[in-house]
Amino acid sequence: MMNELSNFSGELLQSLSLFWPETTLVITFLITLFADLLSRHKNRLAGYITLAGLIVTGLLLLSQQGVAQTTFSGLLTVDPFSFFMRVTILLSAILVVLFSFSSKELVEGPFRLGEYYMLITGLVFGMFLLSGASNLIFIYLSIEVMSISSYILSGYTKHSKRASEASMKYVIYGAVSSGIMVYGMTMMFGLTGTLNLNEIGMALQTKPVQTMPLLLANLMILVGFSYKISAVPFHYWTPDVYEGAPITVTALLSVASKAAGFAVILRYFHSALTNGGELWQVIGQIDWHFVISVLAVLTMTVGNLVALWQNNMKRMLAYSSIAHAGYLLMAVAVLNNTGMAAVLIYFFIYMLMNLGAFYIVQLVADKTGSEDMEDYVGLGYRSPLIGVALTLFLVSLTGLPPTAGFIGKLYVFTAVVKAGYVWLAIIGVLNSVVSLYYYVRVVRNMYLRDVESQGEKIVFSRPVLTLVLLLAIPTLILGLYFGPLADWASASMAFVTGH
C-alpha cells in the first residue's frame, strides 16, 4: 500500500515537472486577474503581463524538446508532436497579443481589457492540453476549456450587436456538437471498456467489436472534432463568428484553435483507430481514409465556392480558412506519417500567412473603419508596404510559388499522391485554382481599379509595420528555404504510444 502510494506520488511529481509550461499559463492567468483588479491603468498592464507570461511559457516549452513521455497516468502525453503543435499555438498567441495592442476596437472600447488577456491565456491553456490529451474525458475537458474561453472572447466587444450574435451562434453550435461528441465517447467507452486512447487501440485489436456501433461512435466523436476545425458540414458557425468577433480573436481562432483540433484528430486516429507504425494500419472494417476524404472534399469545395461571393474581408477569410481545413484534412485522410508531417508543415506556414492577412484586415479596418473589399480599392498606392504584404499573404494562401504557401501545398499534395489518392489530389488542385479567383480579386482591387480616384495616403506607425514585416519575411523565406521546417516536422512524428 505504502509502496503504491509512493509510486503514485513519484509519478505525479515527475508529471508536474513536465507540466511547467501549462502551470506558467495558469500563473499568468491569475497574475493578470489580480493586476487588473488592483491597477488603475486601464489597458496596457494586463497585456504586458500576458505577453511576458507567454514568453516565459515559450522558454519552458523549449526545454521539452525531444521529450517523449506520458504523464498523469496516461491523461496527457508530452511528445515531439505535441511540442510542435504547442510551439505553433504559442507563437500565434504571442502574435495575437501583439496585434491586440494596436487594435482600435479593443483599445478604444468602453471596457477593461484584463479579462480579454486572461481569456486568451485560458484559451492557450486549453489548446496546450488538447494537443497532448490522450484520454477521452481529458479531450472533452480540454475542448471545453478552450471553447468556454473562446465563446466569451468572440463576444468580448459586447456593446456590438454583431459580436453578441457571433458568440451566441458559437456557444449554441459548440455546445451541441461537444454534447454529441461526448455521447460518442460513452459509446467508445462501452465498446472498449477504457477511456485511454492507447488502451482503446489495444482493446480494438485484441477483441474486435461490431462495425456498426464503432462507426456510429466514431462519427459522433468526429462531429466534435470537425466542429473545432470547422469542417463541412459542421462549419455553419464559422463565417458568422469570424465576422462578428473582434479581429484579433478571429485570427487566434482561425489558427491556434484549428491547430489544436488537428492535433487531437491526428492523435485520436493514430492511437485509437490504427495500430501505429510508419504506415498506420486501420483497425477493423471501417475505411477511415474514405470517411475523412469525403469530409476533406466537402470542406474545401464548399469553403472555396462560397468564398467566391463574399465581399467582407473577414467573411472571405473565414471561408478561406474552411477551405484550408479541407486541404489539411486531405493530408489527414492518408493516415500515415508523411501525411502527418505535411499537416505540421502546412500548419506552421498557414499560421504565418493567415495571421498576416488578418492583421492587415485589422489595420485597414482601424484606419478606414471598413472591412469591405470595395474599400481596398487603391490600397496598394495609399500604403505601398501594406499593399505588397497583403498581396504576399494572399498569394501564399493561394499556394503559388515562391511563397511559403506553395511549399505547404506541395507537401500536402505529395503526401496524398504518394498514398495513391490521385483523385483526391486532383480535386485539391482544382480547388486551389478556384481559390485564386477570390484572393486575386482583393489584389486587383488594391492595384488595378480606379487608380485615378485613389484616396489619400494611409500612414502606419513603425511598430505596426515591423510586425507586418515580421510575418511577411518568413512567409517569403520559407517559400525558398524550407529545409529546417521540413526536418523539424518529420522529427516531430514520434507519438508516444503504450504506457
Add this chain to the structure above:
Amino acid sequence: MEIGLNHYLVVSALLFTLGLFGVISRKHAIMVLMGLELILNAANINFVAFAKYGGMNMDGQLAAVFVIILAAAEAAVALAILLKIFHHFRHVNIDEVNQMKE
C-alpha cells in the same frame, strides 16, 4: 424482470434522441439549451451504466462527474451570452438573430 445494462442504454438513447430533436426543432434558445442538457445527461447515464454493468473500473463514474461540471460551466456562459442577446434584440429566438447575412 431484472433491470440490466440494456434498459439503461435504451433510456439514454431515448433521452439523446429527444435532446437532439429539441435542439433541432426549437427556436427559443433556452429550449435549445434544455435539449442540450438532455444530450449530456444521456451521456452521463451511459457512462454510469457502463461503469456499473460492464464490469469496468471507476472511470465511467468519474467521467460522469466531469461531464456534469462542464455542463454547468457551459450553461452559465451560454445563459450570460443569451442575456446579452436579449439586451440587443429583446428576444432570444435563434432564427431571428441574424444581423450578418451571406
